[in-house]
Amino acid sequence: MKQYDLVIVGGGPAGLAAAVSAKDSGIDSILIIERDRELGGILNQCIHNGFGLHTFKEELTGPEYASRFIDQVMERGIAYKLNTMVMDISPEKKVTAMNREDGMFEIDAKAVILAMGCRERSRGALNIPGYRPAGIYSAGTAQRLVNMEGYMPGREVVILGSGDIGLIMARRMTLEGAKVKVVAELMPYSGGLKRNIVQCLDDFGIPLKLSHTVVDIEGKERVEAVTIAEVGADRRPIPGTEERYTCDTLLLSCGLIPENELSKSAGVSINPITSGPVVNDSLETSIPGIFACGNVLHVHDLVDYVSQEASSAGKNAAAYIKNGAPADAKTVEIHPVDGVRYTVPKYIRPSEMDDNLTVRFRVGDVYKNCCIATYFDDALISRRKRPVMAPGEMEQVILSKAKLSEYPDLSKITIRIEEGE
């Protein structure tokens, strides 16, 4: 059996940043396992610009952002395997993988970082009625076909869901000569970033219909038309509001789900809200020595935040490899309430955490002129005004170790949305 100190599952932005950080923290025996033909993950198909403003202070395309981290991995001589699929991770951190050259093989790891990313919600998961013709794609599949393989999936397009990939593909397909007729969004607000609505829809006059969904797909061999209808507050279609659009393609951009089959089979506890592992302040899962970062942990808006998070995971995994698990430390749970859907991390250990710990979360609705309030037990610690918050944009609170040390008997931290100043 091969042995590595650290095995990183996934060679996308999270895996790359985690590897660089672990190496810089003194770990030399690292293996990145990537199932695609190249490193970089989903960034390779995200050819639009806007990546890396926080990290590199310039706007890069996805492949450019990836190449910065790939270069860092290469400079450090970190080992990686491409076209290789991890089949299983055991609670003892034995990683089983396979590829065409080595067949099936096992690796004994001292620590594992989960960096598998996420995948798109499929038609089957959406329960859209109608026929099952060709021409129905997830937005990400269409993105790969257009940007990497050089194929146009269709000419007349309807998009269901206003997630960022759907918005980006509305522009991309338009630039490549397709007619994007409408973007329908079930919710009364878009799940995508505002600037994508501006630059991908408004710039090209593509209508966005909020509180609308697809109620019928026509066509036996190929999509011929799609019918959308308005939905009420119960998100059910309102009879009489149907509109039929002739088209040959339906793209689905209805949310991303962290890809945690491997985590589950390893026995890692999963948070049902994020569909990602439950982690503590060091991004360690319920199994000591197994860490998680990036979209496998919770779906991010910005790759910059993925890189930051992954960098922490790499540093923390390195500390675990060198020092072992810390002695039993007091653990405090963060309770997300009143509009805060979840927090990552969920548990913190005041004695082990960094001086300043970024806690990230999403809100469950659109909030205007509200505050993010943090309580240590019943004591209000911070209150930060936010002009607007929406489920599509991740929020954060920074917890200070020094402040926490003033509360030695702390039993819980609460983060909530409150109205007013």
Place this chain on the structure above:
Amino acid sequence: MSTRELTCIGCPLGCAVTVTLENGDVTAVAGNTCPRGDAYARKEVTNPTRIVTSTVRVKGGVVAMTNVKTASDIPKDKIFDCVEALRDVVVTAPVTIGDVILPDAAGTGVAIVAARNVAALSEAQQQ
């Protein structure tokens, strides 16, 4: 006096920015959280521009396509001309980030450069 509500696209935060105009001149910018927002808002109401990204085919590369971008932003109304100018462009691997693909994107004076590395296929791979 008139105002225009904009969503800043300088970064993914998407600040809601209000621009006040008097006789076509910008007199105030509010709502931005960084200097880029101020600059964007002033430009967006007077001379809107965009970075354009697209793809071109690659001959003899390990992948079929590379992606390209305008080296700086170009006028918004030149976006389609720019993509059209790239439609039949084919480049030969290897492609390195920064390689000039077209020296002048649709008469804007801005170059279109490669934004993705593509290694050349080895002779063995070509067969």
